[in-house]
Amino acid sequence: MDITIILIAHNESDSQLLAQMRAINRQSYPISELVLVDTSSDQSLYKSFFKFEIQPKKKYKHAPDSFPGQSRNIGVQEATSEYVAFLDMKTLPSSQWIEETINTLHYYKSMYVFGSTTFEAQTSFQKLYKYCTYGNAAHETVPGTLIKKSFFRIVGNFLPQARAAEDIEWRDRVRLIAASITPNKALLTYTGLPLSFRELFLKYIRNSFYGAILDVLKNIKAAYLSLFVILVFLLIPRWNYLLSDWDQNPLFISDITKKIYFSLLLLFVFYYLLNKFFLKQRPSNFLIILKYLSYIIVFYSIYRWNDLLGDISLSISLYIPHVTKAFILVLLLASVINRGIIVPLTNDVKPSSLFPIYWIKVGFLGCILDILKAPIYILGSIFALIKR
Numbered sequence: 001m002d003i004t005i006i007l008i009a010h011n012e013s014d015s016q017l018l019a020q021m022r023a024i025n026r027q028s029y030p031i032s033e034l035v036l037v038d039t040s041s042d043q044s045l046y047k048s049f050f051k052f053e054i055q056p057k058k059k060y061k062h063a064p065d066s067f068p069g070q071s072r073n074i075g076v077q078e079a080t081s082e083y084v085a086f087l088d089m090k091t092l093p094s095s096q097w098i099e100e101t102i103n104t105l106h107y108y109k110s111m112y113v114f115g116s117t118t119f120e121a122q123t124s125f126q127k128l129y130k131y132c133t134y135g136n137a138a139h140e141t142v143p144g145t146l147i148k149k150s151f152f153r154i155v156g157n158f159l160p161q162a163r164a165a166e167d168i169e170w171r172d173r174v175r176l177i178a179a180s181i182t183p184n185k186a187l188l189t190y191t192g193l194p195l196s197f198r199e200l201f202l203k204y205i206r207n208s209f210y211g212a213i214l215d216v217l218k219n220i221k222a223a224y225l226s227l228f229v230i231l232v233f234l235l236i237p238r239w240n241y242l243l244s245d246w247d248q249n250p251l252f253i254s255d256i257t258k259k260i261y262f263s264l265l266l267l268f269v270f271y272y273l274l275n276k277f278f279l280k281q282r283p284s285n286f287l288i289i290l291k292y293l294s295y296i297i298v299f300y301s302i303y304r305w306n307d308l309l310g311d312i313s314l315s316i317s318l319y320i321p322h323v324t325k326a327f328i329l330v331l332l333l334a335s336v337i338n339r340g341i342i343v344p345l346t347n348d349v350k351p352s353s354l355f356p357i358y359w360i361k362v363g364f365l366g367c368i369l370d371i372l373k374a375p376i377y378i379l380g381s382i383f384a385l386i387k388r
Helices: 014-025 046-051 068-078 097-108 124-132 149-155 166-177 197-218 220-242 256-279 285-303 312-318 323-346 358-387
Strands: 003-009 033-038 057-062 083-088 091-093 112-119 139-148 188-190
Touching: 003 014, 003 068, 014 046, 014 091, 033 046, 033 068, 046 057, 057 068, 068 083, 068 166, 083 091, 083 149, 091 139, 097 112, 097 139, 112 166, 124 197, 124 323, 124 358, 139 149, 139 166, 139 188, 149 166, 166 197, 197 358, 220 256, 220 285, 256 285, 285 358, 323 358
Parallel strands: 003 033, 003 083, 033 057, 112 188
Antiparallel strands: 083 139, 091 188, 112 139
């Protein structure tokens, strides 16, 4: 079986390139070809690439400022083998990567196998971020993926103009054609987790924003439906105020805000259960928008709880002092527990690494990321619709 490895580089050092080439050279299964797609502005890696002695035939392609998806597309075009495998400079393969992946390919009689990657943390901040997101479990990735070129053409190219999240979109397209196949054990290690909160903050904003744009472009009908739901959410509370003659107007609807907001909540619950138990697809932007609007409705209802109790007898029994403060504290505590305990344990983090105190730090970082994601995703969706 002839295999071409497509390696993507962007402003990495010579030492990083040499470490990756050594890992490729140690593969237990012989590689036919290595294509380096260098997206750096200069060609500083050119000399180091050809200086290092390596078994497979080498090919260099300079694509300055090319985004990851376009870089992989270029690599596939340059590859001469029947199969291609994807790598980037921050994902190091084990020596058994290709051999184990081929065994999985043959076992399932498939034309592709996704990569299986764990994430390495060296600094204390990287460990915090790793625990509240990836944990110690192996995750499905495009780096490490082995695919037959003819099947790649059926799936289609990566989106060339996408700055981020193009790998998720491409994997979704693969799963529409064939069942998801990943090796049983991790065969690669990612070494490029953010080193500081500033770096993580910028990365999270970028990924959330462009992820929303890709979701919109994938399903424009769902995106327009999302926009309609947002407009309904914003306009409905003012509906009766916009009518002349108030309740004498035939278009007047009593308790319209409560009715519409309750309907949106029911729609979210119904759509969520339908997708989880029957459709079993990655949540669309419509479902995500519904989820965020539902959170806002619940928050607003709690915030206005005591003011909405008009009846005196009800007020006495249902009145809750400091209800807004209590609700926010409960919400934050739930998020911290989820990100600090549930998510890490689900992803194979040992309890001894979290308790008795460390889980609080992990949970707070995860909670901040959750708070950041919602408004950025909504802005990205609206931006994509306006641009379209």
